[in-house]
Every structure is written in C-alpha cells, then in structure tokens.
Amino acid sequence: MDAALTRDRNFIGGRWVDGSGAARLTSTNPASGEVLGVVPDSGPQDVDRAVRAAAEAWPRWRATPAPRRAEILFRAAELLVARKEDLARLMTQEMGKILAETRGDVQEAIDMTYFIAGEGRRLHGYTTPSEMPRKAAYCVRAPIGVVGIITPWNFPMAIPSWKIVPALVCGNTVVFKPAPETPLVATAFVAVLEEAGLPPGVVNLVAGGDQAGAALVDHPGVALVSFTGSTDVGLQVAARCAARGVRISLEMGGKNAAIVLDDADLDLVADALTWSAFGTTGQRCTACSRILVTPRTHTGVVERLAGRAAKLRVGNGLDAVTEMGPLVSAAQRARVEQYVAIGRGEGTRVVIGGERVAPAGFEGGFFYAPTVLDDVRPHMRVAQEEIFGPVVGVIRCATLDEAIEVTNGVRYGLSASVFTRDVSAAMRAIEEIRTGIVYVNHGTIGAEVHLPFGGTRHTGNGHREGGLQALDVFSEWKSVYIDYSGRLQRAQIDRE
Numbered sequence: 001m002d003a004a005l006t007r008d009r010n011f012i013g014g015r016w017v018d019g020s021g022a023a024r025l026t027s028t029n030p031a032s033g034e035v036l037g038v039v040p041d042s043g044p045q046d047v048d049r050a051v052r053a054a055a056e057a058w059p060r061w062r063a064t065p066a067p068r069r070a071e072i073l074f075r076a077a078e079l080l081v082a083r084k085e086d087l088a089r090l091m092t093q094e095m096g097k098i099l100a101e102t103r104g105d106v107q108e109a110i111d112m113t114y115f116i117a118g119e120g121r122r123l124h125g126y127t128t129p130s131e132m133p134r135k136a137a138y139c140v141r142a143p144i145g146v147v148g149i150i151t152p153w154n155f156p157m158a159i160p161s162w163k164i165v166p167a168l169v170c171g172n173t174v175v176f177k178p179a180p181e182t183p184l185v186a187t188a189f190v191a192v193l194e195e196a197g198l199p200p201g202v203v204n205l206v207a208g209g210d211q212a213g214a215a216l217v218d219h220p221g222v223a224l225v226s227f228t229g230s231t232d233v234g235l236q237v238a239a240r241c242a243a244r245g246v247r248i249s250l251e252m253g254g255k256n257a258a259i260v261l262d263d264a265d266l267d268l269v270a271d272a273l274t275w276s277a278f279g280t281t282g283q284r285c286t287a288c289s290r291i292l293v294t295p296r297t298h299t300g301v302v303e304r305l306a307g308r309a310a311k312l313r314v315g316n317g318l319d320a321v322t323e324m325g326p327l328v329s330a331a332q333r334a335r336v337e338q339y340v341a342i343g344r345g346e347g348t349r350v351v352i353g354g355e356r357v358a359p360a361g362f363e364g365g366f367f368y369a370p371t372v373l374d375d376v377r378p379h380m381r382v383a384q385e386e387i388f389g390p391v392v393g394v395i396r397c398a399t400l401d402e403a404i405e406v407t408n409g410v411r412y413g414l415s416a417s418v419f420t421r422d423v424s425a426a427m428r429a430i431e432e433i434r435t436g437i438v439y440v441n442h443g444t445i446g447a448e449v450h451l452p453f454g455g456t457r458h459t460g461n462g463h464r465e466g467g468l469q470a471l472d473v474f475s476e477w478k479s480v481y482i483d484y485s486g487r488l489q490r491a492q493i494d495r496e
C-alpha cells in the first residue's frame with residue numbers, strides 16, 4: 001500500500017487531526033487480512049468540530065465565484081489522473097475488487113469531477129418575461145449550506161465524487177463520513193482535494209462507523225444529507241431528517257433484473273450478465289440479481305452462464321489474471337451464505353457455486369464462488385431481497401408481459417435490462433419497466449456520469465445523482481423580480 005496517498009486522521013478545518021476519543025477503526029485487505037491502516041473511529045464530538053468548521057468556511061466559499069470554485073475542482077481532476085494507478089491499487093487492497101474495476105472507479109471520479117467542474121461556468125438559471133411592463137424576472141441556483149455526505153464501500157471514490165464535487169461547485173461546504181470499510185481511499189480522495197487548493201473547512205472528513213453517520217444526520221448545523229447505502233438504513237436516516245425538516249437525497253438498494261427474450265443473442269447475454277452479476281463480486285447496487293428467461297432461452301442462458309462462472313478466476317484483485325475478487329468482509333460473506341441457504345430452503349437449484357473458495361496463498365480471504373440459482377420463483381426471498389454478492393437467480397417467465405410484471409414486482413427500482421432484437425419489444429420494456437435506468441442488450445451496469453443516476457420506489461426518494469440533475473440536489477432555486485416601473489404593479493391583479 002502506498003502510505004503517501006493516505007492519512008491516518010480526520011481532516012477538519014484544513015488540518016489532519018486525531019479523533020477526540022481513543023477509539024480506532026482498522027482498515028484490512030479482504031483478500032489477505034493484512035492490516036492496511038488505522039483511522040479514528042469518530043464520535044459526535046468529532047462530527048461537531050467538523051460541522052462547525054464547515055459552517056465557518058461557508059460564507060467565503062459561497063461568495064467565491066463558481067468559475068473560481070471550479071478551477072480548484074479541475075486541478076483535483078488532474079491530480080486524480082496523475083495518481084489513478086496508485087489510487088486504484090489502494091482501492092483494490094482496501095475493498096477487494098479487481099484492478100480493472102478500481103481503475104474504472106477512479107476514472108468515474110475523474111469523469112465526474114471534470115464534468116461537474118465544467119458547470120462552474122454555467123450553473124444556468126433562466127430569465128423569462130414578466131407579465132408586467134418594466135419588470136425583470138429570472139431565477140438562479142443558490143447553495144444550501146453544510147452538506148452531510150454518507151457513503152458505502154463498494155464504489156469508495158466514485159460515489160463520494162458524485163456527491164462532494166457537485167456540492168462544492170454549487171457553493172456548499174461538506175462534512176464527509178465514508179464507509180468504515182474504506183476509510184483510507186476516503187482520506188486519499190480528500191488529500192487530493194486539499195492539494196488542489198480547497199480553502200480550509202470547505203471539505204471535512206470524519207472517519208467512523210454508523211455512530212458517526214448518525215451524529216452527522218442529527219447535527220443541527222447540517223442543512224442537507226446526501227446518503228448512499230442500504231434501503232433499511234436510508235429510510236431510517238430519512239425519517240430523522242424529516243423530523244427536523246432537513247433536506248435529504250437517498251440512493252439505496254437494488255434488485256436488478258435482466259429479461260432475455262426468444263430472439264436474444266445468447267452469447268452476448270452470457271458475456272453481459274457474467275459482468276453484470278459477478279463484477280465487483282456482485283456488490284454493486286446495479287448488479288444483475290434476477291435473470292428472467294423465456295421457455296426457449298432458459299436452457300441456453302443457464303448453460304452459458306454456468307460455463308462462464310465455472311471459468312471465472314477468483315482470487316486477489318491485484319493479480320492481473322484475477323477476474324473476481326473477495327467479498328468486502330466476513331459479515332458480507334456470511335450474508336451471502338445465509339441467502340444461498342435460504343434459496344436452497346425455498347427449493348431453488350444451485351447450478352454452480354454455492355460455496356466458499358480458497359485461492360492458493362489467500363486462504364484467509366473472504367472469497368465465495370460465483371453462484372447461479374435456477375428454479376427461482378418471483379415471490380421467494382432470494383428473488384425479492386438484495387443479496388449483494390455473486391449470486392444470480394434464474395426465473396422463468398412465459399411472456400414479455402409476465403417478465404415486466406416480475407421485474408417491477410420488488411420494492412426496488414434502480415436498473416433493469418432487456419435482451420432482444422425486436423424493437424417493439426424493447427420499446428415496450430423501456431416504457432413499462434419502473435426503474436431509474438433501463439438498458440437494452442447490455443447488463444444492468446455501465447452508467448455514464450453525464451446522465452442522471454438513481455432509482456424509483458425504495459431505491460431512492462426522487463433525486464438523481466450524475467447528470468445536470470445532480471445540481472438540483474445540491475442547490476435550491478431563488479426567483480428574482482426587479483420592478484423598474486417606478487410604481488406599484490400587482491401581479492395577477494393589475495391586468496389593464
């Protein structure tokens with residue numbers, strides 16, 4: 001691990017500082033168990049310091065012209081480009097996904113930072129005619145205040161960048177509480193922002209677990225919470241924000257389905273769904289977790305997918321030949337094992353996988369075999385609940401209508417895909433599937449930063465990250481009327 005990239009402290013008011021208490025969090029490599037570093041396990045006092053620093057920095061930052069704010073962000077993007085390989089290696093060590101994917105994670109942060117920094121010279125509002133003579137009307141985006149940012153471990157740089165960068169370009173200041181599994185990647189990202197030249201207090205980092213997250217959510221100085229994580233935690237956080245009238249943006253779980261129709265190219269399906277179900281060891285909010293096949297595509301899909309899964313090289317993500325790394329933690333592997341046991345109990349058939357793997361030299365890592373369950377029925381728990389591991393269930397559907405109904409028949413609504421060469425079937429699926437993202441002839445992963453990202457129903461609360469829509473989370477509209485007529489003009493009333 002490159003120690004020069006990371007820090008073992010919180011970042012508050014422009015300084016790297018120790019936690020106020022003695023509690024510490026240990027970051028470990030899930031492939032090897034190696035200890036990578038130790039950071040503060042922050043408590044409410046640390047959160048309070050950080051929120052105060054962010055509040056103090058806000059007036060100057062919001063008064064800094066947006067193009068100047070963006071210049072700092074462009075520099076951050078350049079630093080990320082220069083350090084991409086080192087950051088990717090650090091990330092693979094800290095959370096396990098393979099190097100190709102951690103390079104992609106850093107690249108996503110780079111793309112997001114360049115894209116949103118470009119908004120520093122736009123941040124468009126609009127002007128519009130007034131209904132009165134000699135009166136100007138326009139609207140502008142205004143910053144909100146101190147933003148509390150809470151993130152998971154599966155995209156430990158991309159997800160923080162989706163939140164922190166738009167929050168900053170809009171003129172907010174930030175307190176960032178990363179996942180307890182990936183504190184070092186978080187410190188590396190914040191160190192880049194520091195080096196790029198952000199003024200003290202504009203971004204603050206408190207490492208810690210759920211308690212630090214809860215303290216941030218409950219802090220009276222926080223004006224907006226942006227949360228990505230599980231649906232159960234997200235809904236609790238939302239309830240607490242609602243009680244205090246605090247704005248909240250939520251990105252939560254998924255139970256993503258891919259529909260394979262009769263005319264699909266089954267080799268493409270196998271390639272796409274191997275990547276979609278087993279990439280990041282299935283630990284993506286957009287991971288394909290249900291494959292909906294027709295009677296004609298069932299055997300072809302199951303055989304091809306099992307063939308691909310059998311050949312996937314599971315091992316240490318730093319090794320260039322590895323195609324699937326470990327799960328992030330013992331707890332995450334136990335969760336996957338429990339769901340496979342539930343699936344067996346519900347009557348599904350384990351076609352392949354369903355057991356731990358112990359790659360040579362990494363026997364202590366949290367590895368699990370890519371797993372395909374057949375004979376899954378839509379009502380089963382393995383078809384309804386987010387597993388968040390390398391497990392995909394195959395469900396038979398007689399028609400496209402039934403497949404759309406099954407796709408929509410879960411509490412989540414993040415992403416879905418349909419494989420077909422029939423344009424009418426594809427268009428119907430696009431129209432009737434109730435998810436925030438739909439793919440055609442592609443798995444359920446592969447979002448690009450300049451389009452809105454997020455989900456319907458229990459995946460989110462109506463906000464979107466990515467795209468220009470991200471700006472709507474981190475700013476609010478101010479409408480301005482300038483009457484230069486020199487007399488009282490009453491809208492709606494003075495119509496002559």
Ligand code: NAD
Nearest residue numbers: 151152178179209210213214229230233251252253254285
């Ligand atoms: P999690 O909900 O356990 O934790 C997420 C974050 O919330 C962590 O930083 C955690 O410390 C914090 N937290 C936990 N309890 C809290 C509380 N009471 N108050 C405030 N903060 C609290 O999720 P996880 O295991 O880190 O991540 C996996 C989940 O994230 C999956 O459900 C996955 O689908 C979801 N996810 C969603 C998206 C998306 O964009 N929709 C992207 C990635 C991951």
